[in-house]
Amino acid sequence: MALVNKEGQKVPNVTFPTRQNGEWVNVTSDELFKGKTVILFALPGAFTPTCSSTHLPRYNELAPVFFKNGVDSIVCLSVNDTFVMNEWARDQEADNVILLPDGNGEFSEGMGMLVDKNNLGFGKRSWRYSMLVKDGVVEKMFIEPEVEGDPFEVSDADTMLHYINPNAAKPPVATIFTKIGCPFCAKAKAALEDAGIKYEEIMISNSGLTSRTLRAVANRDTVPQVFIEGQHIGGSDDLEVYLAKQKTA
Structure with a gap:
């Protein structure tokens, strides 16, 4: 599988077709990352168990703390189309997170994180990881270990918050x-x-x-x-x- 750590490198230059208020809107990497401090976490699929029960909700829950500690936005990326991601956003508590559809897998491939999930009937999907991006450059990546299944050990919100500020107070x-x-x-x-x-x-x-x-x-x-x-x-x-x-x- 040979996952690649991209710390110190620029994020891929990709245009994401999204559906907003009933219209097609193209969102670019520059719009998302240029001049900003951004957390992006990627996961295998919308509506899947760990993604819905833990990964996305905890980032949404800790978002106010991240924002107080210099983060401008939080992005959740999955290799799903925009209609699926929009429905997932409506189904989840995700008001503080941008759900980004990497429908063609271009961003995931550019990050070296596009993997084969054919055994699950998923096709090509993103490996689970998180990263802190400053002005389009990856400062830190937390990549899940390359083992069978869907490990969830290091890309969680609490690990990211500890990296940004170990002393940050978490909301009860x-x-x-x-x-x-x-x-x-x-x-x-x-x-x-x-x-x-x-x-x-x-x-x-x-x-x-x-x-x-x-x-x-x-x-x-x-x-x-x-x-x-x-x-x-x-x-x-x-x-x-x-x-x-x-x-x-």
Whole structure:
């Protein structure tokens, strides 16, 4: 397979046909990289498991931290056509990431990352890697090891952030269990938003996830119940105390 590390070299000069607002728009390498600091991470395919569950979501989640540390844009590249990439963008939490279709594989080939995935029925696809590009020149590449399957060990967002700034503070992630019409739930959500903590809301109802689910997870019957980075915080008053301590820590 002989993957090539392109550190110190310019990225390939490619024109990407994209579909934007119902019209064809050509996007060039210069438009993407010239005079900018850009993270590009490439993956084998839209809608595939690791790409959808981990690779893209984590870059999107850490995007505000990357932007605070001098990154102008984050690009996710795959050898898929623009219609597939646009649908994937709609399916994913990817507001902070540019999903770029390398439909003909020209950019991937120019990077020395175009590989044969015929055994999966994929044809030619990009190997999984990430890179930091400054003014069109590759400063750093994280290339997944050349082993069977689809390794995902070094091209992740956390590894890239550690390279850019080992001391960068990562935003905490919260999950909150709520019920419709609960004023204390609204209070807790507002407190999380004021603290800049993004959260996933899980609604408790008579169908789907019920109070039994809440008891199994939190050992509580009341809502809201807040978890931050896996730690059970408790209800809205408990959250208020927790956030106050974080401010003084």
